[in-house]
Amino acid sequence: NAGVTQTPKFRVLKTGQSMTLLCAQDMNHEYMYWYRQDPGMGLRLIHYSVGEGTTAKGEVPDGYNVSRLKKQNFLLGLESAAPSQTSVYFCASSYWANTEAFFGQGTRLTVV
Amino acid sequence: QQPVQSPQAVILREGEDAVINCSSSKALYSVHWYRQKHGEAPVFLMILLKGGEQKGHDKISASFNEKKQQSSLYLTASQLSYSGTYFCGTVSGNTGKLIFGQGTTLQVKP
Numbered sequence: 084n085a086g087v088t089q090t091p092k093f094r095v096l097k098t099g100q101s102m103t104l105l106c107a108q109d110m111n112h113e114y115m116y117w118y119r120q121d122p123g124m125g126l127r128l129i130h131y132s133v134g135e136g137t138t139a140k141g142e143v144p145d146g147y148n149v150s151r152l153k154k155q156n157f158l159l160g161l162e163s164a165a166p167s168q169t170s171v172y173f174c175a176s177s178y179w180a181n182t183e184a185f186f187g188q189g190t191r192l193t194v195v
Numbered sequence: 196q197q198p199v200q201s202p203q204a205v206i207l208r209e210g211e212d213a214v215i216n217c218s219s220s221k222a223l224y225s226v227h228w229y230r231q232k233h234g235e236a237p238v239f240l241m242i243l244l245k246g247g248e249q250k251g252h253d254k255i256s257a258s259f260n261e262k263k264q265q266s267s268l269y270l271t272a273s274q275l276s277y278s279g280t281y282f283c284g285t286v287s288g289n290t291g292k293l294i295f296g297q298g299t300t301l302q303v304k305p
Contacts, residue, residue, distance in 0.1 A: 114291055125197065125297035126237070126282060133291040142197065142294060173236060180291040181225040181244060184284070186236035 085109050089174050089187035096164045096194045104159040104190050106174030114177045115157035116184070117141075117149060119170040126173065132157055133180075164194045196220055198285045200296035207273050207303050215268040215299045217283030226259050226266040227284035227293065230277075237282060240268075270301070278303045 090105045106115065113134050118126040118141075128141030130149040138149045146168060148160045157176075161168060171191050177184040198219040205213050217226065225244050229237040241252065243259035243266060254271045270277055280298045 114293075116293060118295070123297065125200075126284075126295040127197070128292065128294050131292060139290070139292070141292065175293075177293075180286045180293055181242065183239045183242060184227065184229075184293060185239070188236050 087174055087176055087185050087187040089190050091190060093191050098164060098194060100164050101162050104172055106157045106187055108155055108176040112176035112178050114179055116175045117159045118173045120173060121170050166194045169194045197294055198283055198296040200283055200299050202299060204300045209303055209305055210272050213270045213273060215281050217266045217296055219264045219285050221287040223261060223264055223285050223287055225286045228257055228268050229282045230279045232279045273303045275303050277301060
């Protein structure tokens with residue numbers, strides 16, 4: 084039972100490049116979330132999904148897109164990376180909003 | 196809007212107690228508490244649902260005052276293993292949106 088798996092774990096991008104972060108969960112959870120973590124800012128919600136085929140904006144959605152084509156996967160895309168998107172990205176999933184959220188191990192992204 | 200946590204940082208000696216507060220400007224359905232060790236993912240501690248309950252396990256407990264839109268996390272007789280950053284997460288309305296505060300860094304010294 085893997086839980087929540089994020090791919091990749093580390094990545095360095097040049098400004099303007101694009102990439103996709105993959106989050107996969109094997110717990111049949113409905114809810115999935117993408118957060119970014121920056122020093123002193125806590126965990127800020129980028130986008131989230133309440134079920135297969137649904138997505139919604141979080142607190143800091145600009146510059147990111149997401150898709151949830153399959154229930155177990157939640158993809159986060161950066162179309163044109165900027166240095167301000169240098170951060171640690173965490174994916175989380177839960178059965179529903181008022182139950183325990185399980186986090187992936189994080190992706191450390193550096194944009195140069 | 197992110198919930199607000201206080202204090203931002205706490206330094207304790209082993210055996211001392213600490214309280215971390217979390218407040219929101221919105222009516223809350225639930226409050227989550229997580230702990231994150233350096234370089235690791237956040238780990239779930241407990242969740243409090245609308246209804247003003249208090250929960251706890253071992254020497255960590257929490258309360259939820261839904262009228263005041265506040266929650267507090269109580270750590271008693273702190274141990275070295277309690278060191279880390281504590282986050283409260285809140286869910287408002289029925290959107291399913293789980294948002295977190297900026298975190299409280301707790302350091303327990305021998």
